[in-house]
Amino acid sequence: xxxxxxxxxxxxxxxxxxxxxxxxxxxxxxxxxxxxxxxxxxxxxxxxxxxxxxxxxxxxxxxxxxxxxxxxxxxxxxxxxxxxxxxxxxxxxxxxxxxxxxxxxxxxxxxxxxxxxxxxxxxxxxxxxxx
Numbered sequence: 001x002x003x004x005x006x007x008x009x010x011x012x013x014x015x016x017x018x019x020x021x022x023x024x025x026x027x028x029x030x031x032x033x034x035x036x037x038x039x040x041x042x043x044x045x046x047x048x049x050x051x052x053x054x055x056x057x058x059x060x061x062x063x064x065x066x067x068x069x070x071x072x073x074x075x076x077x078x079x080x081x082x083x084x085x086x087x088x089x090x091x092x093x094x095x096x097x098x099x100x101x102x103x104x105x106x107x108x109x110x111x112x113x114x115x116x117x118x119x120x121x122x123x124x125x126x127x128x129x130x131x
Contacts, residue, residue, distance in 0.1 A: 012043050019055055028061045040070040040077070049077060056084050067092060067117050071105035083111040090115035095122045 022031060033039055039052065056064050065088040068074065074089070083089060089111040093099030099116075106114050 012037075012041060014044070014048060019051060022055055022059045022062050025062070028063075030063045030065065032065045032067075034066060034068075038068050038070055039066055040068040040073045042070065042073070046077065050081075053081070053084065056087060060084075060086050062086060063088060065090065065115075069098070069102070071102035074105050075108035078109045078111075083109055085112045087111060088113040088115055090117055092117045092119075094118075094120055 022029070033052070038044075039049065056062075063086050064084075067090045069092045071091045074091075089106065089109060091099075091102040091106045093102060093116050099118075103116065106116075
């Protein structure tokens with residue numbers, strides 16, 4: 001892609017050097033944690049997630065938006081951990097097949113703010129008119 005941070009293109013890459021960036025920023029900021037990625041991908045270890053959430057916990061002045069398509073992992077991960085209050089936790093919903101199960105997984109997590117990213121919404125006009 002020619003963009004800094006995407007040298008490995010779309011292969012999973014953990015950017016260790018970016019973890020502490022929010023610590024240095026004093027002005028409250030909204031961070032979209034995983035643009036072009038998925039923090040809850042199965043190849044991201046719980047240990048790495050714990051490191052991410054320790055930074056989030058240490059910087060309550062910031063808001064963190066975390067969006068995932070790997071929603072089944074949410075209730076498992078947060079079963080033994082609290083979701084910080086400065087996290088907006090969301091799932092992608094593109095259709096009923098994927099969206100409804102993801103929404104159900106998200107509902108199982110006690111997050112202060114939960115959201116849905118409904119794009120692209122892949123429904124037919126017939127599906128819209130029946131509901």
